[in-house]
Amino acid sequence: GGGDRDDETTDTTSGGGNGDEAIIDTSNCTGDTATGIEGNVIKLGTSLPQSGLYSAFAEILRGESAYFEYVNEELGGVEIAGETYQIELVNRDDEYQAEQTVAAVTELINDESVFALFNVVGTKNNLAIRDLVNDQCVPNLFAATGSPAWGNTDYPWTLGTALVPYPLEMKALVDYLSANDPDASIAVLRANDDFGAAYSETLKSLIEGTDLTIAGEETYNVELFDTKSQITSLAATNADVLVVGATLIGCPDALINVGASSWEPMIYMSGTCTSKTLMEAAGDDADGVFTVLPTLDPANPANDSNEAMALYKEKVAQYQSEADPTNGIVAYGWTAAALLVELLEQSPAADRVAVMETARAFEASDVGILRPGATVSTSADDWFLGETFSLVQYNLADQFFADVGDLIEEDGNTAEYTPESLING
Amino acid sequence: MNTDRFTPRLLMTVVAAVLILAALAYLPQYYGESQTKLYAEAIYIAIAALGLNLLTGYSGQVSIGHGAFYGLGAYGTAILMFDHDWNFFATLPVVAVLTFVVGAAVGFPALRLSGMYLALITLGLATLFPDLVTRFVKGTGGTSLVQPRNRPVPPEWAESFASEPDQWWYYITLAIAVVMLVLLWNLVRGRFGRALLAVRDHEAAATTVGIDAARVKVSAFAISALYAGIAGSCSVLITGLANAGRVEVFQQSIFFLVAVVIGGTATVIGPVVGAFVVVFLDDWAGEVIADKPVLSPAIFGIALILLMYVLPDGLVGGSRRAVAVLRRRFGSRAEPIAPPVPT
Amino acid sequence: MTLLDVSGLVAGYGPVQVLHGIDFTVDAGEAVVVLGANGAGKTTTLRALSGMLHCKGSATFDGQSLVNRAPSAIARLGIAHVPQGRGTFTELTVEENLRLGAYARRDKEVDADIDRWFDVFPRLRDRSDQNAGSMSGGEQQMLAIARAMMARPRLVLLDEPSLGLAPIITQGLFAQLAELNRELGVALLIVEQNAMLALSIASRGYVLETGEIVATGTGTELQENDEVRRAYLGV
Amino acid sequence: MPLLEVEDIRVEFGGVVALDDLTFSIDTGQICALIGPNGAGKTTLFNVLSRLYEPRNGRVIFDGTNLLDLPPHKIASLGITRSFQNLALFPTLTVLQNVMVGGYRSGGAGAVREALAWPGVARDERARAEQGRALLARLGLAHLADRPAAGLPYGTLKRIEIARALAARPRLLMLDEPAAGLTHSEVDELGGTISAIRDEFDLTVLLVEHHMSMVMGISDHVVVLDFGSKIAEGVPADIARNPRVIEAYLGTPA
Amino acid sequence: MDLFLSQLLNGIGNGVVYASLALALVLIFRTTGFLNFAQGEMALFSTYVTWQLTDWGLPVVASILISMALAFIMGVVIERVVIRPVEGGSPLVAVIVTLGLFLAFNSISQLIFGTESKVLPSAFPDSSWDVGGIRITAQTVGLMVVLAAECLLLYWLLQRTKLGLAFRAVSSNAESSKLVGISVGSMLALGWGLSAALGALAGAMVVPTTPALTAASLQAVLVYSFAGAALGGFDSPLGAVVGGITIGVAQALTIQYIDPLNDIELVVPFALIGLVLLFRPSGLFGRHVVERV
Numbered sequence A: 001g002g003g004d005r006d007d008e009t010t011d012t013t014s015g016g017g018n019g020d021e022a023i024i025d026t027s028n029c030t031g032d033t034a035t036g037i038e039g040n041v042i043k044l045g046t047s048l049p050q051s052g053l054y055s056a057f058a059e060i061l062r063g064e065s066a067y068f069e070y071v072n073e074e075l076g077g078v079e080i081a082g083e084t085y086q087i088e089l090v091n092r093d094d095e096y097q098a099e100q101t102v103a104a105v106t107e108l109i110n111d112e113s114v115f116a117l118f119n120v121v122g123t124k125n126n127l128a129i130r131d132l133v134n135d136q137c138v139p140n141l142f143a144a145t146g147s148p149a150w151g152n153t154d155y156p157w158t159l160g161t162a163l164v165p166y167p168l169e170m171k172a173l174v175d176y177l178s179a180n181d182p183d184a185s186i187a188v189l190r191a192n193d194d195f196g197a198a199y200s201e202t203l204k205s206l207i208e209g210t211d212l213t214i215a216g217e218e219t220y221n222v223e224l225f226d227t228k229s230q231i232t233s234l235a236a237t238n239a240d241v242l243v244v245g246a247t248l249i250g251c252p253d254a255l256i257n258v259g260a261s262s263w264e265p266m267i268y269m270s271g272t273c274t275s276k277t278l279m280e281a282a283g284d285d286a287d288g289v290f291t292v293l294p295t296l297d298p299a300n301p302a303n304d305s306n307e308a309m310a311l312y313k314e315k316v317a318q319y320q321s322e323a324d325p326t327n328g329i330v331a332y333g334w335t336a337a338a339l340l341v342e343l344l345e346q347s348p349a350a351d352r353v354a355v356m357e358t359a360r361a362f363e364a365s366d367v368g369i370l371r372p373g374a375t376v377s378t379s380a381d382d383w384f385l386g387e388t389f390s391l392v393q394y395n396l397a398d399q400f401f402a403d404v405g406d407l408i409e410e411d412g413n414t415a416e417y418t419p420e421s422l423i424n425g
Numbered sequence B: 001m002n003t004d005r006f007t008p009r010l011l012m013t014v015v016a017a018v019l020i021l022a023a024l025a026y027l028p029q030y031y032g033e034s035q036t037k038l039y040a041e042a043i044y045i046a047i048a049a050l051g052l053n054l055l056t057g058y059s060g061q062v063s064i065g066h067g068a069f070y071g072l073g074a075y076g077t078a079i080l081m082f083d084h085d086w087n088f089f090a091t092l093p094v095v096a097v098l099t100f101v102v103g104a105a106v107g108f109p110a111l112r113l114s115g116m117y118l119a120l121i122t123l124g125l126a127t128l129f130p131d132l133v134t135r136f137v138k139g140t141g142g143t144s145l146v147q148p149r150n151r152p153v154p155p156e157w158a159e160s161f162a163s164e165p166d167q168w169w170y171y172i173t174l175a176i177a178v179v180m181l182v183l184l185w186n187l188v189r190g191r192f193g194r195a196l197l198a199v200r201d202h203e204a205a206a207t208t209v210g211i212d213a214a215r216v217k218v219s220a221f222a223i224s225a226l227y228a229g230i231a232g233s234c235s236v237l238i239t240g241l242a243n244a245g246r247v248e249v250f251q252q253s254i255f256f257l258v259a260v261v262i263g264g265t266a267t268v269i270g271p272v273v274g275a276f277v278v279v280f281l282d283d284w285a286g287e288v289i290a291d292k293p294v295l296s297p298a299i300f301g302i303a304l305i306l307l308m309y310v311l312p313d314g315l316v317g318g319s320r321r322a323v324a325v326l327r328r329r330f331g332s333r334a335e336p337i338a339p340p341v342p343t
Numbered sequence C: 001m002t003l004l005d006v007s008g009l010v011a012g013y014g015p016v017q018v019l020h021g022i023d024f025t026v027d028a029g030e031a032v033v034v035l036g037a038n039g040a041g042k043t044t045t046l047r048a049l050s051g052m053l054h055c056k057g058s059a060t061f062d063g064q065s066l067v068n069r070a071p072s073a074i075a076r077l078g079i080a081h082v083p084q085g086r087g088t089f090t091e092l093t094v095e096e097n098l099r100l101g102a103y104a105r106r107d108k109e110v111d112a113d114i115d116r117w118f119d120v121f122p123r124l125r126d127r128s129d130q131n132a133g134s135m136s137g138g139e140q141q142m143l144a145i146a147r148a149m150m151a152r153p154r155l156v157l158l159d160e161p162s163l164g165l166a167p168i169i170t171q172g173l174f175a176q177l178a179e180l181n182r183e184l185g186v187a188l189l190i191v192e193q194n195a196m197l198a199l200s201i202a203s204r205g206y207v208l209e210t211g212e213i214v215a216t217g218t219g220t221e222l223q224e225n226d227e228v229r230r231a232y233l234g235v
Numbered sequence D: 001m002p003l004l005e006v007e008d009i010r011v012e013f014g015g016v017v018a019l020d021d022l023t024f025s026i027d028t029g030q031i032c033a034l035i036g037p038n039g040a041g042k043t044t045l046f047n048v049l050s051r052l053y054e055p056r057n058g059r060v061i062f063d064g065t066n067l068l069d070l071p072p073h074k075i076a077s078l079g080i081t082r083s084f085q086n087l088a089l090f091p092t093l094t095v096l097q098n099v100m101v102g103g104y105r106s107g108g109a110g111a112v113r114e115a116l117a118w119p120g121v122a123r124d125e126r127a128r129a130e131q132g133r134a135l136l137a138r139l140g141l142a143h144l145a146d147r148p149a150a151g152l153p154y155g156t157l158k159r160i161e162i163a164r165a166l167a168a169r170p171r172l173l174m175l176d177e178p179a180a181g182l183t184h185s186e187v188d189e190l191g192g193t194i195s196a197i198r199d200e201f202d203l204t205v206l207l208v209e210h211h212m213s214m215v216m217g218i219s220d221h222v223v224v225l226d227f228g229s230k231i232a233e234g235v236p237a238d239i240a241r242n243p244r245v246i247e248a249y250l251g252t253p254a
Numbered sequence E: 001m002d003l004f005l006s007q008l009l010n011g012i013g014n015g016v017v018y019a020s021l022a023l024a025l026v027l028i029f030r031t032t033g034f035l036n037f038a039q040g041e042m043a044l045f046s047t048y049v050t051w052q053l054t055d056w057g058l059p060v061v062a063s064i065l066i067s068m069a070l071a072f073i074m075g076v077v078i079e080r081v082v083i084r085p086v087e088g089g090s091p092l093v094a095v096i097v098t099l100g101l102f103l104a105f106n107s108i109s110q111l112i113f114g115t116e117s118k119v120l121p122s123a124f125p126d127s128s129w130d131v132g133g134i135r136i137t138a139q140t141v142g143l144m145v146v147l148a149a150e151c152l153l154l155y156w157l158l159q160r161t162k163l164g165l166a167f168r169a170v171s172s173n174a175e176s177s178k179l180v181g182i183s184v185g186s187m188l189a190l191g192w193g194l195s196a197a198l199g200a201l202a203g204a205m206v207v208p209t210t211p212a213l214t215a216a217s218l219q220a221v222l223v224y225s226f227a228g229a230a231l232g233g234f235d236s237p238l239g240a241v242v243g244g245i246t247i248g249v250a251q252a253l254t255i256q257y258i259d260p261l262n263d264i265e266l267v268v269p270f271a272l273i274g275l276v277l278l279f280r281p282s283g284l285f286g287r288h289v290v291e292r293v
């Protein structure tokens, strides 16, 4: 429905903030920084694909909802500066289309008057709204991709999520190879977009000065998911290592195609591919694949003894009975929601600026089903979360990811390993 | 075709047009930003549908790929504004020429094709375009998204009615749409429009009276591409970005076609009405079953099918039929009931 | 015995009524001609009878009502129609067109019948594999007639069968129609502008004007009617 | 003096020879009838003259120009238009619009000027409409001007085609079975009309027709085709008696 | 050389996938005379049904057969209920209706079967053979055999049977078909039923060549299938197969040998179609129909 023109309060004309001195430049924020809080309810907004070809991401919402319902019902709500608030999450379906995200977010901010945006899905989708949230001084918390772009300090109102930033995945791989196979040759299969570029460009910059070499690189079309010919072509290089910078069905497709060839490289696969269904899709060919995980694997029965995991499974079953708790996407939503609650509770005031400032100097551990002992943190010059994780290897027999080596702690290092253009492009 | 100068019908048309324009002009005063945006979207989709109607309605060539020209227009404008800091208005002629030329280049081989073969080639275009964009455009954050920051700001003289930028953008889009509508109207009412219909109805016969069918058809293709391109430019104004995924481009293409058919092929006003129906139907479908968003495309799809049952000749055709029935019932005038005739 | 009995037949296109209640009959084995000026409603009458148009009134064929019966069902009752405009299956070959004519038949003599009609129109035999759509106008007219005959109908509705045929072919065609009618007892309802020729093989005729029957009589009666002579016989 | 000279025109479709090195000519101002059995190649010749079919060999000289050097849409400008054996009207247009399409070439302002409603565009348009109405009136169709063409009686449609062809102001008018589907009296009337418009519009007419009464009544010259070749040529009375023509085409009326 | 052969084989492997859906497109075109944009999504739905049946423990082949039978019924019902009201009207209206179906089927599949990807077992054994260093999978060979059989069957049905003649008659001239006694409605319904069944078969053949069944599974393939059908000519089953395989091979070789076209290899099939259609506007094997004036 239409709202009245006259309650417009925010100024929409200025450019991005300037993040050096005060982390967040609020000089242009003329609106009420406590919008979205009414009585003891704090209203949050999210936008994600719930219909169309990418609707599998809608499961995130179930994980989030399970956590919020748990907090609202059993813990009385979230406590910010001594006050307890019930959390209300307003969601919009954007079909994974950036312009629809813009429309949805405009609506969430103007008509729904949400306090903050939370866990909006997709790189393009978050990029598309980052000017908007900057202009209107609305926190966009835990943008749900591992893109290095969330480190861009021109956009202080956008905070990335606790997924491992894609460049760090390459750092972990390069470290692992340097220790175990220092003169390995690497073949790269990458998606034809910014996502694929994040892998391949970081990898190339990281192997400078090492004995590791790139044997070949092929791009595939993310909207087609077909990698057969690319793998054939890469197989011809007979490289020691294959990096699969692919996503969704592209991941198992690549694994299957490698399996069907006579090539037997060590495979490193993007951390975005770790969902149970994708691994099942790869079948036998998934055995021994390396990747990274910032959280515990909900499919690993060994983790059931973990208290956080037990809570997660219990509450999902209780509040979102239609969701499958072993689905990594649900688990991701749960963890993101837990991080948000943690962030809000750390905030000194129920106020957008306060929350955003907290987000920029945030530290948390044992949240959601993050790995026990893993700390996620941000600071004035580290804008990335998700920098503590494990290198893991898929165990086909037991169908879960087993840790390889110790917890990797790269807190504050993402920007250093990432080509500058990927962050500030 | 009204060759007489002044008829009651013309008067009614003018009155209706003025009323509708007044309503459209008042809209952003009443509605908030989101709603205004939705109307603006309907208006720029109407521009594209106007053009597509020239191709599909008048010239009989079905395209399910005009989302590509729309995208080309959007990227043209967005890149010129973002990378080269052009003024929005300055990008329009460039986009017009660009899309016209590309449209002609596609329309030329399309000459030999008809029916589903042509539809297929245009589908190919819609499929290919996003890949080309992903390949060649490095926009925001390394993605193919391009977001200019220099959209026009409301000038001082417009303060009284467009104090907010989104209102100003809405008015710009509306003005462009009105101009495009008038141009098209002039075009289809006369010799060119008749030639298009003639070529569509019987190409050989049209040729024998001196119509260069190839030229006419390619022109229709190019003009329709231009309209889609300008619609794309306007979309940058409204949404602030240019983007092209496969799903998006396909969906845009379908929206244009649906707007044409729902509104009424080979009528001037039909596609405009159709565009509003499509945009609001889509919006409604997304909300009507709030807890099952996964169903919204189905609702949209089923609504389309039902609409086609009720109005196989589009809204314009349907309302003409309704008027004819009323006239007969109340017998006010013994005018012969003319079946749908292009206006 | 009355084979086709039409009374009070009303039909039209959308709001436009063309036939304003016409009555006529065709007996089994009879040949009847319908004359009428341009736009009189002759085609409309035939289309209504073969179920292609929504109509009101009564029309029975061998005791069965034709009104609002599906065209394919009417065809299967034994009524064949040579439509105005020929209705060729343009993408199919001449022979396939003829086979389709026999679609409703179950017997094994289809090939023999094709041969028979090839004898009547030798041009069709020469071109049996040609795409029907590329045939000349007259050739297609021959095809349309032969196709209708392939159904071995009891009643044939012929809508201007001589249209576009060379005089010599027209003569042969009417001779053949007369023979069919005589020897096999096929009833014919012929709409024809070559009134002289048509009346020569018909036992009776009707004159249709603006959707109403204005004159009727035997062949000779009509040939002597002044009005008819002036308008349709050109004498 | 011949207006149109057809020389050695040959058209083949696969194995079918539709025109077999045909040669003949038409003098200015004549009504020349082209007759022959079905499939003799008459319509094919029309299609060659309108440049819809490409002949294998031969030349067609119209008033000094070789037609075969021109694209199909230039033929009308040269002064040749036609009607079609199988109706070829524009069914969604009104009768008047159909005829106005015939006047396409007159006063063409170009799409851009039209879109901008340039001065003169409206005037041209009015002129075309007036011309169209005049032609319709001439052919007795004035009352149908604003009716859609679809659904009109067959014979009426044939006459609309003639009006459309005339709207292009031709010098050579080609009519392919214009009398098909007409009653006797209508045929006679149409014959009269054709002779009359020939005189009024200074036309040369090439007429294909199976109605012998009309052919014999109005033509100055008759060309007879069979299997794509000319088997006879001459004045109507001679043709009617020519045994070859009787055998191949006329037959002996019962 | 080995690499070339491998890529050739990849291409053929993908090509047969495109071809199997293209055949369903050809069938519906031949039987009803128009293009069904929902064809792929109807096949998707049937494939989900097949998956559901295998998930309930039925053998794969039995599941496919049952699902084909259900698809047949679904096709008939859709024609009767959804398409019938717009038949005989403007083809554009029919296009919009099939687009509506396209949206409906995709989203209803997701509603019923969930949005998570599913693994559909293959009807063919998981084995493969090494022939001179080239690996040939049973999947590809099996698909080719099925395709060849389908192709022959379709050819026989359309070209050699009375039913086929009736199908062609209906798509050529519905009005005259009625006049010769063909029940046009039943033929159309039958045509929809058959092509839906063929689509179900295609889906069950195609999806196991991809890692998993998702709502997007057939959309990418469908574009190539359309392309294949266009290349071969929409009215020729053989054309659909040759066209589909050509597209697959062109795509694979482009990826291997034309680096500048990497990830925009779609250019190649469409350029190919453009080229072919320029010279043969009805496709390689399509029958060119002359319309006389």
Ligand SMILES: Nc1ncnc2c1ncn2[C@@H]1O[C@H](COP(=O)(O)OP(=O)(O)OP(=O)(O)O)[C@@H](O)[C@H]1O
Residues within 6 Å of the ligand: C013, C016, C018, C036, C037, C038, C039, C040, C041, C042, C043, C044, C045, C084, D150, D151, D152, D153, D154, D155, D181
């Ligand atoms: N499809 C149609 N829509 C509207 N009116 C039609 C349609 N077809 C025919 N008519 C009108 O119906 C009347 C009768 O037409 P019909 O075709 O039956 O005439 P006819 O006697 O067969 O004449 P002819 O065959 O010589 O043209 C005519 O006035 C014609 O204009």
Ligand SMILES: Nc1ncnc2c1ncn2[C@@H]1O[C@H](COP(=O)(O)OP(=O)(O)OP(=O)(O)O)[C@@H](O)[C@H]1O
Residues within 6 Å of the ligand: C127, C130, C134, C135, C136, C137, C138, C139, C164, C166, D013, D014, D016, D017, D018, D036, D037, D038, D039, D040, D041, D042, D043, D044, D045, D085, E290
């Ligand atoms: N495209 C084509 N393919 C094959 N044969 C063709 C084609 N066009 C015409 N023909 C054949 O060429 C011959 C001449 O046809 P044309 O149409 O010129 O005959 P016509 O003299 O006009 O006959 P009618 O009096 O029946 O109209 C016919 O036998 C016809 O079948």
Ligand SMILES: [Mg+2]
Residues within 6 Å of the ligand: C042, C043, C044, C084, C159, D154
């Ligand atoms: Mg008639």
Ligand SMILES: [Mg+2]
Residues within 6 Å of the ligand: C136, C137, C138, D042, D043, D044, D085
């Ligand atoms: Mg002819």
